[in-house]
Amino acid sequence: MKKYITLILLSVLALSCSEDLDQTPISEQGSNNFYRNTADFESAVTGIYSTLQSYPVYQFYLSETRSDNLYAVSPTGVRAYDPINAFDRSLATNTIIADNWNTDFTGIFRANTVLDQLTSEVVPDAATLDRLKGEAKFLRAFFYFDLVRTYGKVPVFNRVYTPTETLEVPRAPVAEVYDLILADLIEATTLLPDSYGSDSLGKVTSWAAKAILGQVYLTRSGPTYGIEGPGLDSDEYNLALEQFNDIIENGPFGFADDYARIFDYNNEHNEEIVFNIEYLSGGVGVGAEYPSVPVPDGYLRVNSVGFSNGETAKQVSADLINTYEEEDIRADLDILQGYTDQNGNFNPVPFYTKYLNLDRAGQDRFDWGLNYPLIRYTDIITMKAEAILMGGTGTQAEVDAAVNAIRDRAGLTPIAGVDLTTLLQEKRLEFAGESRRWYDLVRTGTVVNTINSWIEIEDVQNRMQTMDENQILFPVPSSQITVKENLYDQNPGYN
């Protein structure tokens, strides 16, 4: 009998190996083994960059679609971009607006994680440490800049906050958000290198930091419209010009002669590119979606692309199409006036094909391989022209030169005495489909009038509402408002 009792006890004891309860993930890594060396931080910083991948699509919907470049009314009015295009006031539940908010904050969280963990003990090489820090700071500023332009006031986090802590942090005034953005960018200009070797091309340089810094100054200098938006009426045009002139005079960039080659799949990192978002095709999950977003599904099918993108054509506005001069080579490069479908019928709805190269279709609609130019040299010279026209130090000749360079490349004759209206129109054509137009209008104080008078003519289907100052910003996503009552206030003008 004792023998059996011993047996029982043994079996019970055998069971009490409770270390077995300490299971660790097999297919993922625990974070306590991470952030221990330079390689870990290289990966962690790459993880921040990867947050940029959806940026062009969000910009297309929140900026290009919002502008007078697109009359993007879908046939049935049910697409997520329809109410954005139409200046609908109940946008707080819109998925694109929520996704963009979430993505920006994901990027900020990843940057804060790196900045919190980064020390000279784990990354002993000083130059590497500086660069990693500079990259994280730049990207944090970049995402905050997008937030402030899109939503105005947002909560500011200069370190990782736990979910519980974030429940106590309300939206900060726009000026405070800018304080962080400026501090980060200024520091990044000194921390970041001027260039990279070919295996790291595409990482952010000090020049990119200067370019965004100039853009931030330019944006802050815009009018306030009486809202808590991106403009602070700060009159920092000369600070902006300082950055742009530095890039023009000392940077390794140049003005491309051939407009089409700027967006050529075989000519990435060309002289125009100050900063871009990198994509790689081949089914490894780092490809781009944006090239076929404006394009209808049927167009891909008639061209034997092996996948659907599920999209309808985002109609380019008649107003934009009518703005092109006849000789302008960019019209045909950027816009297709319609296509003949599988049934042999010509569908006369114009859409952007600027970034599309059907021969370079990847494995699926998320797998295009073309880098997205975020800042090109043409941005720098036109922002410089804008800063001068808005009151910064410079000459009319400089302004005219910038515009005529663009016109010349587009096959157009030069003009003189370029004013703000002309500059905006030239930029509109140069950057069609590149999601610049909306911000240009906002910065220069022209957005409300321009958009409303455009709607009156363009909106033959009576699908749009007019806008007022409040629609310069988007609402805070309702999913964030409902997390905790009274944590975030809603932007005026939205319900």
Next chain:
Amino acid sequence: MDTEILNQRPISKVDQAMVGQMAGVRVKQTSGVPGKSFSVQVRGTGSISAGNQPLYVIDGFPLEPATQNGSGDFGSGNPLDNINPGDIESIQVLKDAAAASIYGSRASNGVVLIKTKSGKLGKPKLSFNTYYGINQTVKKLDVLNAEEWIDRASEIIDSRWVSSGTGRTADQTSAERQAILGGFDTNFIKDDRWFQEGHPGLDYIDWQDEFFRTGEVKSYQLSARGGNEFVNYFISGEHLNQDGIARGVNYKRYSARANIEITANEKLKFGINIAPSYSVTQDPGVEGKDNLMHYVVSATPISENGLDYNIGDNAPYAWGRSVPSPIRTIENTIGENKIFRTLTTLFGEYEISEGLRIKSSLNLDNTEAKNKYFKPSFVDRNRQASGSFSSYQKQNFVNENTVNYDLNFNDTHTLSLLGGASYSIFKYDNQRILAAEGFGSDDITTINAANNISASGTYTLETKKVLISYFGRAQYGYQDKYLVTASIRRDGSSNFGRDTKWGVFPSASLGWNIDKEKFISNVEFISNMKLRASWGLAGNNTFSDDYASISRIGFSNYSYNGNFATGQVPINSANPNLSWEESETINFGTDIGLFKGRIFTSFDYYVKTNKDLLLSVPVPTASGFSSAVTNIGKVENRGWELELTTRNLQGGEFTWTTNFNLSHNTNEVKQLGPDNSPILGGSFDIEHNILQVGQPLYSLYVVQQDGILSAQDIANGAALYGNQTEGDPKYVDANGDGVISPADRVLSGHPNPDYVYGMTNTFTYKGFDLTVLLQGQSGGKIYSTFGRAIDRTGQGYQDNHLGFIRDRWRSPEDPGNGIEGKAYSTFGRIKNTDWLYSSDYWRIRNITLGYDLGSVIKTNIFSGLRIYVTAENWFGDDNYYGGFNPEAVNSNGDDYGAFPLSKSIVTGLNFTF
């Protein structure tokens, strides 16, 4: 529950046998696809983010609970997969925490105890059961026919044309419109053939008629049981072949079982139960939105190529959907899911001394599943073949050791003590290979022919979890009058934080057999009377993330200059203090038998409170995460259950027995996250359900429709959604701010039915037996997210639409039924009462008429022969027009396009030798 009926009628799955049988046990057949598991809810749902399925215990082997995904599916298998119902001796559902105490750590959703057949002393008894039948769909959805579709399409095209510019009128011909447009846009131009005699070149098609078919079901089961003083055995073999009611859907199962128990001597017993099984499901992907049945329902009812719509070289109809013929797709797509599973239990029992026994068991549930998918290029929208191969392996090992001591003192005091420990390990691996860029040939369906592999869609993943438990139970009885049971168990789960893995789950129960008392024993008409009370705690550790307590790094990659670059980022908001979700149940019950057992009734009242929920609390996404799992929140389920058995007629040639059960359950959210902020849920567009303190779980939360907007309404400043115009639906401005917005959503019912009932009537007359099972529910709501495919405002004319749109508003003079707005609307959509339906239904699940031929044919070839015929699901009614099956509602109240149930006629034979 007595399962003798399992062989009396054709039952293809164990969960099917439980439908309508037990009070408080809601067995939902969420899908009519053969082989798919049912969803079982014991006493409502109390968990929000954690699992809500019961713990299944087969012959003492607790099987790892499965979690149901958002579409109501068990993607990673279900504990009842492949189990042959013919092998089942009994099914018992333990509902209250005390009854389930011995399984307490995972009993918060109830425990289903399944016992398989064992050997019986005597010479071998063979039985052969077979059945054959045919089945059809219970329901077709009412959608527009071709003429009605044309009527709607014309109205939309004309309206759109008129509103697309000045000088455009509905009476302009196609040629005139084409000239104005400078192109041929089918958004603005109609097909002239619609209005020509005999619509030349156009085929009118009812796609559902082509999709549904009459299927066959066949089953063969052979078993033998017997035994002598040393060995008892039960062995069986089975084959089931069940066609779905739609083309391309089939389920086949092959299973065997051997249950052998050896009595070595008076003290020592040991044995083995082993049940290998294999099943093959063919399903090209019929169920759910954006799947083939959705394409069938919403297909344009007009084709220029008959059923060969948009396949191969055929272009789609210019006014039709771009989806290729769903029928040809089904016929040519391979969706094959094979499950090979072996359940093994090895046990030994030794009696150390009188009343003192030890028992040990080793259990292994090993499942290997493989799924092959291949769609050839000619039925693909983009004429590119696609394919994948995925598989999973589940290994669930449990070792359980117990000591049992029974004492009987003078027949006055009985005492039973149990102590034990168990160790459980669950390993789940899954893999996938996803083909990319098409296949080299449509004839080779394996991935070696794929042109490329999608690196991001190809993976292997592994998880492992461990559960260690210690438990004890004492049962004391006094003169069989008073029964007291107390138990306690302590469980450690690897799912939880380093210092919070262990949970303690006590329970206690009291029973009083009043009929044993002198004062009542001479009351003639009372044959049984018992009062019961119990209290207990049970646990739940089923959560979608097995490592939620550990902060983890995942991949988020990028590239530099065409060089792939690995990115690593934090992927979860870890909670190092995560611990058990608990449910506390208080139960009062009584069992009363009257008139010598002619009437037997049982009544229970319970309050079940789930607390310290494993709740994914929404947090500001500014934190980097959208939710943080926390032990917080409280949900209460409360209800009563009545079971009544009456032997209405007995003793004569004609007998009639009625089993009736009725249960009532309501639930209420008592507490949520730190600030009790409501949690909104429901995918697509805006959320449509809400968790809110004081309200039932997943209360539906939508805007209310109130008729149709008239010109007068608009002139009077009626609240509008976007650019609504006359003839669009009128919504209720609940918050009175003058516009319709998501802020006008209001509470609109709950998915949990108030009442669930079942009734079985059994009649016998001489050799005949007749059984009728009625089952139903009432008081719940269902939200048809499938409506997004077939019933949405602003729906394009290409898609077919639910039939009630034919009574739409056409003009102020022709306002239709006052519910359906005009065909052409561009205001978009807002979640509203359109897709909200009652989930009430009643259904005669089963009518079986049997005849015992054995009593007529005297032969020594067999000892018994029964022949029967069964009709399943032939009668019933529901108010659900937005989908096929009101039971398809998942826990969030949605139906995402579930497959209809089948009705069948089956005949069968039961031989015994």
